[in-house]
Amino acid sequence: MRRTLPSLMALQCFEAAVRHLSFTRAAEELNLTQSAVSRQIRGLEDFIGRPLFERVKQRLVLTVAGEAYAAAIQDVLDRAEAATLQLMAYRGEGGVLTVAMLPTFGSRWLVPRLVDFSARYPDIQLNLVTQVRPFDFDKVEADVAIHFGPALWPGAICHRLMGEDIVPVCAPGLLQKPLADVRELLDYTLLQHTTRPQAWNDWLSAVGLQDMDTHQASLLSGPRFEHFFMVIQAAISGLGIAVLPQFLVAEELASGRLVLALDQPVRSQHAYYLVHPATRTDVYKVRVFRDWLLAQAAQEEAALSPPG
Amino acid sequence: MRRTLPSLMALQCFEAAVRHLSFTRAAEELNLTQSAVSRQIRGLEDFIGRPLFERVKQRLVLTVAGEAYAAAIQDVLDRAEAATLQLMAYRGEGGVLTVAMLPTFGSRWLVPRLVDFSARYPDIQLNLVTQVRPFDFDKVEADVAIHFGPALWPGAICHRLMGEDIVPVCAPGLLQKPLADVRELLDYTLLQHTTRPQAWNDWLSAVGLQDMDTHQASLLSGPRFEHFFMVIQAAISGLGIAVLPQFLVAEELASGRLVLALDQPVRSQHAYYLVHPATRTDVYKVRVFRDWLLAQAAQEEAALSPPG
DNA sequence: TGAGTTCATGAGTTTAAGGAATGAAGTCAG
DNA sequence: CTGACTTCATTCCTTAAACTCATGAACTCA
Numbered sequence: 001m002r003r004t005l006p007s008l009m010a011l012q013c014f015e016a017a018v019r020h021l022s023f024t025r026a027a028e029e030l031n032l033t034q035s036a037v038s039r040q041i042r043g044l045e046d047f048i049g050r051p052l053f054e055r056v057k058q059r060l061v062l063t064v065a066g067e068a069y070a071a072a073i074q075d076v077l078d079r080a081e082a083a084t085l086q087l088m089a090y091r092g093e094g095g096v097l098t099v100a101m102l103p104t105f106g107s108r109w110l111v112p113r114l115v116d117f118s119a120r121y122p123d124i125q126l127n128l129v130t131q132v133r134p135f136d137f138d139k140v141e142a143d144v145a146i147h148f149g150p151a152l153w154p155g156a157i158c159h160r161l162m163g164e165d166i167v168p169v170c171a172p173g174l175l176q177k178p179l180a181d182v183r184e185l186l187d188y189t190l191l192q193h194t195t196r197p198q199a200w201n202d203w204l205s206a207v208g209l210q211d212m213d214t215h216q217a218s219l220l221s222g223p224r225f226e227h228f229f230m231v232i233q234a235a236i237s238g239l240g241i242a243v244l245p246q247f248l249v250a251e252e253l254a255s256g257r258l259v260l261a262l263d264q265p266v267r268s269q270h271a272y273y274l275v276h277p278a279t280r281t282d283v284y285k286v287r288v289f290r291d292w293l294l295a296q297a298a299q300e301e302a303a304l305s306p307p308g
Numbered sequence: 309m310r311r312t313l314p315s316l317m318a319l320q321c322f323e324a325a326v327r328h329l330s331f332t333r334a335a336e337e338l339n340l341t342q343s344a345v346s347r348q349i350r351g352l353e354d355f356i357g358r359p360l361f362e363r364v365k366q367r368l369v370l371t372v373a374g375e376a377y378a379a380a381i382q383d384v385l386d387r388a389e390a391a392t393l394q395l396m397a398y399r400g401e402g403g404v405l406t407v408a409m410l411p412t413f414g415s416r417w418l419v420p421r422l423v424d425f426s427a428r429y430p431d432i433q434l435n436l437v438t439q440v441r442p443f444d445f446d447k448v449e450a451d452v453a454i455h456f457g458p459a460l461w462p463g464a465i466c467h468r469l470m471g472e473d474i475v476p477v478c479a480p481g482l483l484q485k486p487l488a489d490v491r492e493l494l495d496y497t498l499l500q501h502t503t504r505p506q507a508w509n510d511w512l513s514a515v516g517l518q519d520m521d522t523h524q525a526s527l528l529s530g531p532r533f534e535h536f537f538m539v540i541q542a543a544i545s546g547l548g549i550a551v552l553p554q555f556l557v558a559e560e561l562a563s564g565r566l567v568l569a570l571d572q573p574v575r576s577q578h579a580y581y582l583v584h585p586a587t588r589t590d591v592y593k594v595r596v597f598r599d600w601l602l603a604q605a606a607q608e609e610a611a612l613s614p615p616g
Numbered sequence: 617t618g619a620g621t622t623c624a625t626g627a628g629t630t631t632a633a634g635g636a637a638t639g640a641a642g643t644c645a646g
Numbered sequence: 647c648t649g650a651c652t653t654c655a656t657t658c659c660t661t662a663a664a665c666t667c668a669t670g671a672a673c674t675c676a
């Protein structure tokens with residue numbers, strides 16, 4: 001079945017008219033006549049079923065609906081053109097590497113480093129998708145995955161990337177005074193993460209808090225968030241204290257937007273792994289990505305564990 | 309200046325041909341002739357200046373360059389279509405639609421299909437609540453409900469969605485030999501479902517078992533579960549035989565995790581209905597959800613009742 | 617008031633798109 | 647080996663879409 005799509009020329013006319021708020025000037029930019037642009041916009045409006053511009057005394061006023069569409073269409077046109085120009089300039093043999101990754105790890109650790117990978121391997125086009133749990137590589141179109149947990153993934157090879165230190169962090173002004181004891185933490189709001197419900201339990205027991213049972217109500221009473229980045233934002237906002245993997249908030253700790261509530265990192269028993277099907281070990285793009293990522297991870301661990 | 313872009317139809321043809329590796333099948337999907345697709349691809353290749361497919365003995369092999377382009381173009385098409393559909397569906401009045409549904413029907417049938425609804429109507433936020441029996445719409449904050457039973461719900465309109473076939477299923481290795489007679493079922497553990505205590509009774513009498521009274525002890529002696537999904541899991545685990553609505557275990561039957569213990573489906577006298585207050589018939593979100601759900605249900609019944 | 621501008625629309629021409637038919641080559645069962 | 651079927655490529659023809667030129671209604675401004 002064909003998709004519900006107007007023509008690319010109609011979209012170009014629309015996008016240009018939005019920028020100029022004038023069919024005439026849009027026409028000049030596109031090397032068309034005003035008549036052609038007018039008709040394309042009219043055709044687009046008929047196709048969509050509603051006006052995209054209000055015509056007010058020889059002036060164009062973008063409608064609310066048109067405004068949202070314009071932002072999306074500009075993005076579409078930019079992407080389509082970039083892909084097309086890249087293909088026309090294409091010389092290499094890299095292909096597409098699809099990486100399935102955890103959302104927050106991906107956005108906060110991996111993506112900022114991909115600039116380096118892309119610079120080294122410009123012929124490998126990256127396609128990043130998010131996955132929160134193990135999947136079947138035969139069913140999901142991914143070449144590799146980033147996995148947090150035990151080194152178990154049926155049918156695939158796991159390369160350990162790094163462990164994580166769990167630390168309690170909060171906004172700089174939250175603590176009324178430096179904490180002398182881990183017990184004092186319990187007087188504050190403890191931010192909860194849906195997918196790691198035992199995070200506070202685990203950290204507190206690892207640092208030696210006893211009689212955990214009597215603190216259960218405190219441990220679990222804070223606001224609950226589904227994603228790490230939400231938890232991080234809540235902590236930055238001063239909503240409470242969060243226990244988080246240190247590397248995921250390295251930037252905030254360095255900039256002072258977050259501080260360690262207590263300097264007692266707890267090494268997590270799980271780690272991050274690069275995972276790929278055994279059958280893809282010798283595929284060029286998988287191999288170079290693996291090597292590059294292992295090197296990046298080694299640097300990360302070296303930075304977190306200076307000699308001494 | 310105009311952008312360097314091929315037509316959207318050329319891009320759709322390309323994307324479909326990549327998925328099918330066949331112009332003929334891509335043409336079928338797009339409701340075009342093979343000729344049109346062939347020409348569009350050729351035009352695209354001329355525009356780009358290099359082949360996107362190698363033609364190998366009536367087969368298509370995607371070039372490395374084509375592979376990268378395909379990933380980008382699929383993204384572009386998805387985004388363009390989503391933005392366009394969103395704009396076409398825009399009413400500025402989506403709001404929250406609260407759907408009350410049966411737990412297992414909801415999780416196994418409805419929720420997997422809601423991706424489609426949300427894509428079509430992204431301005432309608434879904435709120436799913438579970439309800440196991442009819443309620444008063446004035447007292448429960450639900451816009452619509454999914455109901456199994458007779459078409460009786462005071463003050464509300466019932467739209468029939470689908471009936472159900474009740475089938476006995478079990479794990480593939482459970483039966484020591486194929487059952488020759490319905491009577492042999494009674495030699496196995498019959499899994500019980502709390503909210504359908506008469507399920508085995510009804511099925512067995514419908515397939516013609518006589519002297520039901522003498523078997524009451526066997527009929528009701530198996531382990532008892534509160535939710536269908538628990539019953540399903542018990543059956544998969546080999547705990548016994550379950551009678552279940554066929555569509556709720558369609559996936560397991562297809563994958564072979566469950567098999568029919570006996571191929572004697574019994575049409576239930578009740579059916580699933582979408583129910584909403586008469587006063588909400590003209591509310592946009594209710595109307596579009598109703599129409600969408602009726603279409604989904606029609607597809608389901610068509611799939612379960614092939615012509616012939 | 618007259619000159620210039622802007623969006624809309626009619627008329628006519630040009631271009632692109634698509635279906636039907638055909639061709640060359642490949643596959644496979646009998 | 648042969649005939650039937652399949653697949654991509656290409657020609658011929660028709661139709662739809664796109665575009666230009668010209669014109670009209672309405673607006674702005676010196």
